Structures are given as C-alpha cells and as structure tokens.
Amino acid sequence: MNNGRVEVLDGVNGGRLFNSVEAFLFDCDGVIWKGDKLIDGVSETLHFLRSQGKTLVFVTNNSSKSRRQYAAKFLSLGISVSEDEIFSSSFAAAMYLKSIELSTDKKVYVVGGEGIVEELHLAGFTSLGGPEDAKRMIEIKDNPYVEHDKDVAAVVVGFDPYINFYKLQYATLCIRENPGCLFIATNRDAVGNMTDLQEWPGAGCMVAAVCGSTQKEPIVVGKPSTFMMDFLLKKFNIDTSKMCMVGDRLDTDILFGQSAGCKTLLVLSGVTTLSTLKDPANNILPDFYTDKVSDMLQLLAP
Amino acid sequence: MNNGRVEVLDGVNGGRLFNSVEAFLFDCDGVIWKGDKLIDGVSETLHFLRSQGKTLVFVTNNSSKSRRQYAAKFLSLGISVSEDEIFSSSFAAAMYLKSIELSTDKKVYVVGGEGIVEELHLAGFTSLGGPEDAKRMIEIKDNPYVEHDKDVAAVVVGFDPYINFYKLQYATLCIRENPGCLFIATNRDAVGNMTDLQEWPGAGCMVAAVCGSTQKEPIVVGKPSTFMMDFLLKKFNIDTSKMCMVGDRLDTDILFGQSAGCKTLLVLSGVTTLSTLKDPANNILPDFYTDKVSDMLQLLAP
Structure with missing residues (x-):
C-alpha cells in the first residue's frame, strides 16, 4: 500500500532534478514512441537535453530489435542515436x-x-x-x-x-x-x-x-533486473545517484531505476494511468510523474 | 516432503481395494491411451471390472474433445462407453x-x-x-x-x-x-x-x-478442482469413499481423488515416473501405485 506521496513534476522540483542529474535513461515504448509513431515533442526534448550536456541512454525491454535495428528505428523517426547509447533486452x-x-x-x-x-x-x-x-x-x-x-x-x-x-x-x-x-x-x-x-x-x-x-x-535479464546496469556503468562511468530513469511502467522501469539507486520519473504516455499510480494497492512510487517526456522541455527550457 | 510410504499394488491390498470400491474413476491420457494408441490390456481390464458390477467413469482434463467425441474415440478403440460415463474438462x-x-x-x-x-x-x-x-x-x-x-x-x-x-x-x-x-x-x-x-x-x-x-x-474447473465431482455424485449416487480414482498424474488425478475423499491409484504408464513419486520433494502420495491399469486384471481376475 502506498501513501500516495508522489510529486507531479513542476518547474521547481524539475529544475532540481535537472541540475542533479548527468544522465537520463529512457524507456522507449510508451515513452519515446508508440508502435512506429513518435510521441509529441520527444525529438525537441532529447535535442534540448543533449544541448545541455546531458548523457542520454535508451533502456528498452522490447527484445524484438537488436541495438543496430533500434538505432535504425530512431533514425527513421528523425532522431540520431548511436548503438552504444541503446541497451535492449x-x-x-x-x-x-x-x-x-x-x-x-x-x-x-x-x-x-x-x-x-x-x-x-x-x-x-x-x-x-x-x-x-x-x-x-x-x-x-x-x-x-x-x-x-x-x-x-x-x-x-x-x-x-x-x-x-x-x-x-x-x-x-x-x-x-x-x-x-x-x-x-x-x-x-x-x-x-x-x-x-x-x-x-x-x-x-x-x-x-x-x-x-x-x-x-x-x-x-531485462528491467526490473539490474543486470543491464553493470554494462551501462562501465560505459558511462556516472554514479547512479546522478541518473534519472524515465519510464511508463512501474513494475519494470521505476522498479529498475529504484533498485539501481537512480532518480525516477514516471510518464503517463504509456501503460500506466494516474489511477493505477495512485491506487492504494500500488507500492511502487516514482520520485516524480508527468504526462509525457516533452513536459520536461516546457518546464525547463529557458 | 513425503515419507515414501506408498504401497505398490499387490494381490492382497488390491483385493481389499477391489472389494471396498463400487466405482472406478479413470483418467484417460496416459492411463487408457497414449495419443490414439490404447495402452496394453486396458480393454480386457475394463471388461472385467464391468463384469464384476463395478461402475466405470472417465474423468479427463483433456478439453480437446466433447463427451460425444470421447465416446466416439473409445468406440474407435474397440471400447463401448456411454457419454454419461464421461466427464471431460x-x-x-x-x-x-x-x-x-x-x-x-x-x-x-x-x-x-x-x-x-x-x-x-x-x-x-x-x-x-x-x-x-x-x-x-x-x-x-x-x-x-x-x-x-x-x-x-x-x-x-x-x-x-x-x-x-x-x-x-x-x-x-x-x-x-x-x-x-x-x-x-x-x-x-x-x-x-x-x-x-x-x-x-x-x-x-x-x-x-x-x-x-x-x-x-x-x-x-478440471482436476484437481473437485467441481466435476458434484455432477458425478448426482449421476451415480455412490459415496466417494467407495470410489477409486485411477490416474497417471499426482497434481491433478491423485490430488483430485484425495480432495474428494476417494481411494487413489497411481499408474506409471503416463507422465509420472517412480522416481518422481518417491522424490522427497513430492508431497502428493496415492494410496497405491502400479505400472498400468491391466495389473489390476492380473492381480484380481480369478
């Protein structure tokens, strides 16, 4: 049972989160895209984060593609991501x-x-x-x-x-x-x-x-197992306390982030609804939640 | 964990079982047949039990056929069984x-x-x-x-x-x-x-x-759930203590028989091996076990 204490992302806590984090780890399905359709504002948000020197990592449980195939999918959607930034199950x-x-x-x-x-x-x-x-x-x-x-x-x-x-x-x-x-x-x-x-x-x-x-x-081997984190840490050498896991799923993304010691941000653009998050039976609480990835851009871009 | 105390069927305990039981409930796959092949001696054994006035019932978890289709399968294998004697999942x-x-x-x-x-x-x-x-x-x-x-x-x-x-x-x-x-x-x-x-x-x-x-x-609704037993009792009006469930599976047949208060006989002609039965980790013990249904005929027929 949760006590319902989870903060909606706003300009103040969002600013603190942004300043304390060096790497943003993104889930893909329901966060970056749905099927083959990019979620609104994702491209601009990723561009903004990169321009601010943040490291971007994509951690997806979807096993249907290889890292090479994921990089190609990103490119087909107009986003340039290297294979090394992708950690798929x-x-x-x-x-x-x-x-x-x-x-x-x-x-x-x-x-x-x-x-x-x-x-x-x-x-x-x-x-x-x-x-x-x-x-x-x-x-x-x-x-x-x-x-x-x-x-x-x-x-x-x-x-x-x-x-x-x-x-x-x-x-x-x-x-x-x-x-x-x-x-x-x-x-x-x-x-x-x-x-x-x-x-x-x-x-x-x-x-x-x-x-x-x-x-x-x-x-x-995928989320919420932290098996992938070992590879990620070797690659980027950033303390997990300076990482923020952004995902749409409580039992994989948020649990993965929390188990690894990352900050966590739930987006409601995928499988989790606000009522699931607030359900007293749910005991996985992210640090913050917001509707979609591009809210970060709206709240944080100057 | 079991203490390994389960009796192999012999002439003495088999005779007692036979005399105390009015109805034999048989599982089908691994007991009566394997695929479309009758297990050796089944036909003669069922004939003997009927000749001795025993009620025969066939209780199968296999849902691929209806009762009508099961009766037709029995007939194709040379055994006459009425739809009313068949309880399929x-x-x-x-x-x-x-x-x-x-x-x-x-x-x-x-x-x-x-x-x-x-x-x-x-x-x-x-x-x-x-x-x-x-x-x-x-x-x-x-x-x-x-x-x-x-x-x-x-x-x-x-x-x-x-x-x-x-x-x-x-x-x-x-x-x-x-x-x-x-x-x-x-x-x-x-x-x-x-x-x-x-x-x-x-x-x-x-x-x-x-x-x-x-x-x-x-x-x-199938075994080991005793849902089917209610229908069976209405039909045959025999106390479950005077029934013996004969099956090849511990976690369905034997558990079903025990939960309903029947005597239980495991046959080793299907999925359960002797080593599985005797494994200390197995805690479902039938009253008796034997290799195959026709052992009853060999032990009991005059």
Missing part, C-alpha cells in the same frame, strides 16, 4: 550468456524475434528457432515428433508475435530434457504498446507459457 | 458457466479446440474463437487493431495446439476490458501425452500465457 540476453561464459560450442534456442537472434550472433553464439520457426504448424492428429538439439544449453524467450505450439514444444523439450539448460527471459512485461492503436500481450505472456509447460522460473 | 467448463447462471445472451471466447465449443453450444451458450481463429496471423508491422466483442462475459482457455498471438490478444482484451469477464481454465496440466511418441505442452501452457498477459488467475 535482446542485447542483455546475449551479454548474460557471455557473462556466464557459456561455451560458443553450445546452441541457444530462441522464442522471439530477429533482435535476439542478431545480438546472439554478434556475441558469437549459434542460435536455433526465432523467426525460422514462425510458420511451423503442428497437427496433433498426424502423431508428430519434435526432435530437439541436445546441444541447446539455453532457451531465450522474449516478445514473440509468432508464438506457436512447435516453438513451445521445442523450448519445453530443451529445458526439461537437456541437463542444465538455462531458461532466460528478456523481460516479463504483461502488455506493451507494440502498435500505436492498442496494447498487446508482451514478453510476459510468452515467458509465462514456457513457465506453464516446464514448471520452471526464468532468469530475467 | 470441456464439459466441466460449460457446466460451470451454467452453474453460475451466466446469461445465454452473453458470449464466451474460447482459446482451445472443438471440444469446448461443442460443449458450450450443447449447454446453450454462444461461442467465439476456438478453431475458427486458428489461422489468424498478426503482422505487427501493419499496425493492426483487434476489435473485441463487448458481450464476451467469459474466456475459456484449454489445450490449444493452434495457440497464436491473435487469440492471446483477443482473450487478453476481453479479460482486461470487459467488466466482470470471467477467466476459466479447463485445467492446468503442464504437459501431456497428446501423441504416443512424446509429451507436449498441456493446457497449463496456454492458461499461463493468458495469466502472463492479464496478470489474473483463472477459475479452474
């Missing part, structure tokens, strides 16, 4: 496997999109599944048998709009039958703004499906 | 909605197969989804929008080898956006013998996916 999955020194002789089965596959390859891993298995249909009446690769040592599950029974069976066989096979979730977001017209089931849906068939819990 | 889902007097003006969205749809129609309900939505592909890049029926008052989720993103979105929209919309699970079996060559993700996989996107828990 697809990248985090590959970095996690690297951090535990998974042998590159082993294989990784992917329930998810091209983004995970590309990051795995860039990190030196061999992947199976992913987009390749999108159109595999199983006809139970034909008494099928799925042969799975015994060299799969990790299954990575992320957002997958091409989820199907074949992939679920393949992932389940690897996790249940390959000794020590890891079950990695890019993230567990229940729903997300995959398009700009409505919310869609997020990776939390696909991850839960694999939990349901394997009765195992995954290792989560 | 597809039937249970329809009976649950009837028991709470859901208005037949409302609609029911189905993530699952023909069996659920048929039972809903027999009970007077209008269904949407099910096999009809099996081939709907969603292309996120086309910025799609799923319009859902505001009259859907219940979503029933069962085993669905045609699970896809469209169905997950439809079910999620109904549960999240239609006020009071019920979330019914036929069952939560993690895996099952849908074919005779290997195990496949069960309804627990599809149900978990919808839990993941809605962050809600379902009402479960």
Whole structure:
C-alpha cells in the first residue's frame, strides 16, 4: 500500500532534478514512441537535453530489435542515436550468456524475434528457432515428433508475435530434457504498446507459457533486473545517484531505476494511468510523474 | 516432503481395494491411451471390472474433445462407453458457466479446440474463437487493431495446439476490458501425452500465457478442482469413499481423488515416473501405485 506521496513534476522540483542529474535513461515504448509513431515533442526534448550536456541512454525491454535495428528505428523517426547509447533486452540476453561464459560450442534456442537472434550472433553464439520457426504448424492428429538439439544449453524467450505450439514444444523439450539448460527471459512485461492503436500481450505472456509447460522460473535479464546496469556503468562511468530513469511502467522501469539507486520519473504516455499510480494497492512510487517526456522541455527550457 | 510410504499394488491390498470400491474413476491420457494408441490390456481390464458390477467413469482434463467425441474415440478403440460415463474438462467448463447462471445472451471466447465449443453450444451458450481463429496471423508491422466483442462475459482457455498471438490478444482484451469477464481454465496440466511418441505442452501452457498477459488467475474447473465431482455424485449416487480414482498424474488425478475423499491409484504408464513419486520433494502420495491399469486384471481376475 502506498501513501500516495508522489510529486507531479513542476518547474521547481524539475529544475532540481535537472541540475542533479548527468544522465537520463529512457524507456522507449510508451515513452519515446508508440508502435512506429513518435510521441509529441520527444525529438525537441532529447535535442534540448543533449544541448545541455546531458548523457542520454535508451533502456528498452522490447527484445524484438537488436541495438543496430533500434538505432535504425530512431533514425527513421528523425532522431540520431548511436548503438552504444541503446541497451535492449535482446542485447542483455546475449551479454548474460557471455557473462556466464557459456561455451560458443553450445546452441541457444530462441522464442522471439530477429533482435535476439542478431545480438546472439554478434556475441558469437549459434542460435536455433526465432523467426525460422514462425510458420511451423503442428497437427496433433498426424502423431508428430519434435526432435530437439541436445546441444541447446539455453532457451531465450522474449516478445514473440509468432508464438506457436512447435516453438513451445521445442523450448519445453530443451529445458526439461537437456541437463542444465538455462531458461532466460528478456523481460516479463504483461502488455506493451507494440502498435500505436492498442496494447498487446508482451514478453510476459510468452515467458509465462514456457513457465506453464516446464514448471520452471526464468532468469530475467531485462528491467526490473539490474543486470543491464553493470554494462551501462562501465560505459558511462556516472554514479547512479546522478541518473534519472524515465519510464511508463512501474513494475519494470521505476522498479529498475529504484533498485539501481537512480532518480525516477514516471510518464503517463504509456501503460500506466494516474489511477493505477495512485491506487492504494500500488507500492511502487516514482520520485516524480508527468504526462509525457516533452513536459520536461516546457518546464525547463529557458 | 513425503515419507515414501506408498504401497505398490499387490494381490492382497488390491483385493481389499477391489472389494471396498463400487466405482472406478479413470483418467484417460496416459492411463487408457497414449495419443490414439490404447495402452496394453486396458480393454480386457475394463471388461472385467464391468463384469464384476463395478461402475466405470472417465474423468479427463483433456478439453480437446466433447463427451460425444470421447465416446466416439473409445468406440474407435474397440471400447463401448456411454457419454454419461464421461466427464471431460470441456464439459466441466460449460457446466460451470451454467452453474453460475451466466446469461445465454452473453458470449464466451474460447482459446482451445472443438471440444469446448461443442460443449458450450450443447449447454446453450454462444461461442467465439476456438478453431475458427486458428489461422489468424498478426503482422505487427501493419499496425493492426483487434476489435473485441463487448458481450464476451467469459474466456475459456484449454489445450490449444493452434495457440497464436491473435487469440492471446483477443482473450487478453476481453479479460482486461470487459467488466466482470470471467477467466476459466479447463485445467492446468503442464504437459501431456497428446501423441504416443512424446509429451507436449498441456493446457497449463496456454492458461499461463493468458495469466502472463492479464496478470489474473483463472477459475479452474478440471482436476484437481473437485467441481466435476458434484455432477458425478448426482449421476451415480455412490459415496466417494467407495470410489477409486485411477490416474497417471499426482497434481491433478491423485490430488483430485484425495480432495474428494476417494481411494487413489497411481499408474506409471503416463507422465509420472517412480522416481518422481518417491522424490522427497513430492508431497502428493496415492494410496497405491502400479505400472498400468491391466495389473489390476492380473492381480484380481480369478
């Protein structure tokens, strides 16, 4: 239960926040864009922050793209962002496997999109599944048998709009039958703004499906896990107390920011409504909240 | 943790069990058949039990068929069973909605197969989804929008080898956006013998996916919920202490039998191995266990 004490961003607290922060960490879906549509005023706000010497970092749980693909998406929306400024859960999955020194002789089965596959390859891993298995249909009446690769040592599950029974069976066989096979979730977001017209089931849906068939819990590498923070700190060398996490989600963005010791700003342009924030049952409170990212520009620009 | 005290079925305890029991309740997958293949000796065993005046009941969590379709499957395998002797989770889902007097003006969205749809129609309900939505592909890049029926008052989720993103979105929209919309699970079996060559993700996989996107828990009508027992008792008027539940699964069959006050017999012809049964972490212990149903015939027939 929260006591409802969370400050709406205004010129005074906004000014203090701005002055105390060296890096702004932005979530993307519901904060920067919805689907393929930029949220109003984002471009000008990012430009302003850069002009004031602030470091910008983009930390997204959406695993459907690689960092390279994210940089291309930013550019297509008129915003120049380098790959090094992007920390996606697809990248985090590959970095996690690297951090535990998974042998590159082993294989990784992917329930998810091209983004995970590309990051795995860039990190030196061999992947199976992913987009390749999108159109595999199983006809139970034909008494099928799925042969799975015994060299799969990790299954990575992320957002997958091409989820199907074949992939679920393949992932389940690897996790249940390959000794020590890891079950990695890019993230567990229940729903997300995959398009700009409505919310869609997020990776939390696909991850839960694999939990349901394997009765195992995954290792989560995206927000709210602070796994990505280690890479971010190495890269930018800024104390987390001088960072502000800006996101639209309490249970991932705000929790991630708080767990890492960052300041936190919730924007109401994505999945969280004001009534969810103020609900007595909600116990994740950001330092500040505002409608959208561009409110910062309005409040802070001279 | 169990103390490992569970008796293997033998001539002595088997004889006592046989004499004290008026009705044998059988699970189907992994007990009577695997996929479309009858397990050895089942036909003769059922014949023997009937000849001895025992009541036979078939209680299955598999929602893919209706009771009519199950009776046809039994017949195709050379066993004559009446619809009235079959209690499937597809039937249970329809009976649950009837028991709470859901208005037949409302609609029911189905993530699952023909069996659920048929039972809903027999009970007077209008269904949407099910096999009809099996081939709907969603292309996120086309910025799609799923319009859902505001009259859907219940979503029933069962085993669905045609699970896809469209169905997950439809079910999620109904549960999240239609006020009071019920979330019914036929069952939560993690895996099952849908074919005779290997195990496949069960309804627990599809149900978990919808839990993941809605962050809600379902009402479960199949085993181990004892919802079906009420119908069974009305039909057969036999005290549960004079019933024996025979199944291959600890967390559904054996738990169901124990919760209802039945005797319980685990067969090792399905998903449970002897080492799972004897694992100190397992705390669901049947009264007896044996390899397969036909052991009863061998031990008990004169």
